[in-house]
Amino acid sequence: MDKSEFNKRLGLLIRKKRIEKGLTQLELADAMNLDYQYISRVERGLISPTLFWMTKLSSALNIPFSDLINEFEERLK
Secondary structure: OOHHHHHHHHHHHHHHHHHHOOOOHHHHHHHHOOOHHHHHHHHOOOOOOOHHHHHHHHHHOOOOHHHHHHHHHHHHO
């Protein structure tokens, strides 16, 4: 799998989790002190969030970081 495919799959998971929590991109971005366009680019797979932002994301979504990573790993299989 190349980086582009990796980013797309990660973005889809992030979008899924955000929607499950009933948040808009703007609400999630506000909780992370980011611009909503950053969330949009991540969800579309255009950019890959750093580990720092992934931990902030899991906190903003109230999901343990390990659960988020484990679910992503399962989706890669």
